Amino acid sequence: MLIRMYEASDDVFLEEMLFEAFFWKDDAMRPALSCFREEPEFAKVFAGWGRHGDAALLALSSHGEKLGAAWYRLWTSEDHSYGFVRPDVPEIGIGVAAPHRSKGVGRALLRCLVETARGDGFSALSLSVSPDNRAKLLYEEEGFRRVGESGTSWTMLLDPVPQP
Numbered sequence: 497m498l499i500r501m502y503e504a505s506d507d508v509f510l511e512e513m514l515f516e517a518f519f520w521k522d523d524a525m526r527p528a529l530s531c532f533r534e535e536p537e538f539a540k541v542f543a544g545w546g547r548h549g550d551a552a553l554l555a556l557s558s559h560g561e562k563l564g565a566a567w568y569r570l571w572t573s574e575d576h577s578y579g580f581v582r583p584d585v586p587e588i589g590i591g592v593a594a595p596h597r598s599k600g601v602g603r604a605l606l607r608c609l610v611e612t613a614r615g616d617g618f619s620a621l622s623l624s625v626s627p628d629n630r631a632k633l634l635y636e637e638e639g640f641r642r643v644g645e646s647g648t649s650w651t652m653l654l655d656p657v658p659q660p
Contacts, residue, residue, distance in 0.1 A: 513591025
């Protein structure tokens with residue numbers, strides 16, 4: 497597996513992986529992405545992508561197939577997503593294409609994203625996850641801890657970002 501930085505040509509795949517992150521539950525009813533992309537909470541995650549504090553990575557197979565993506569973004573107290581902790585802590589998201597889940601793709605992306613955040617000078621990362629999502633165990637194993645709730649999801653924090 498190869499992990500590389502986001503390129504502008506990855507926009508469609510990044511949106512698809514956000515959709516996978518929103519609809520992680522295999523048996524959940526999902527709308528068509530073409531209908532759901534207008535939902536405000538979905539649309540704002542990548543709106544104006546490329547501003548200070550935005551970073552994304554893609555995982556690819558040895559044949560170049562896109563397997564998943566991970567990203568982080570800074571938010572403000574007035575405009576944020578569910579895993580917001582404070583303005584200096586990027587919130588992360590990870591999406592892995594269904595056929596590639598539970599094969600280490602998410603963990604590899606998460607570890608590289610943590611390294612990227614450390615290199616960008618961030619000392620902590622946050623996220624939002626449903627307590628029923630199997631990814632919650634991954635986050636806990638990688639050092640994230642529960643610091644709150646937003647709706648039906650947990651807000652988790654990795655603080656400090658581990659040093660090599």
